[in-house]
Amino acid sequence: xxxxxxxxxxxxxxxxxxxxxxxxxxxxxxxxxxxxxxxxxxxxxxxxxxxxxxxxxxxxxxxxxxxxxxxxxxxxxxxxxxxxxxxxxxxxxxxxxx
Numbered sequence: 001x002x003x004x005x006x007x008x009x010x011x012x013x014x015x016x017x018x019x020x021x022x023x024x025x026x027x028x029x030x031x032x033x034x035x036x037x038x039x040x041x042x043x044x045x046x047x048x049x050x051x052x053x054x055x056x057x058x059x060x061x062x063x064x065x066x067x068x069x070x071x072x073x074x075x076x077x078x079x080x081x082x083x084x085x086x087x088x089x090x091x092x093x094x095x096x097x098x
Contacts, residue, residue: 008087009044016040048086055081 004012019037022028055078062074083090 004085005089008089009047009085010087013041013044016044051081051085055079 007015016037019028019033020041023034023037028034058074058078058081062071062078065071065074
């Protein structure tokens with residue numbers, strides 16, 4: 001969990017792609033690791049896509065929301081879902097570091 005908050009899913013994708021590249025360059029020969037890295041990239045990309053779908057939904061809901069307070073909440077949700085989980089958390093980690 002700490003690593004995910006620190007580097008985000010994009011960081012995990014980069015790490016897995018590095019493993020795939022090592023395999024392609026024959027520096028790594030364990031095929032099970034290759035399959036693991038492939039699966040990790042697929043799952044991480046899906047997490048990002050899923051979060052972006054929620055961001056789009058929250059923005060859409062905000063456009064039609066008559067209550068200013070609720071509209072602001074929906075925009076905040078959209079902003080957060082567009083950033084996390086792809087990128088490192090900006091505010092959540094402060095809760096654990098205080």
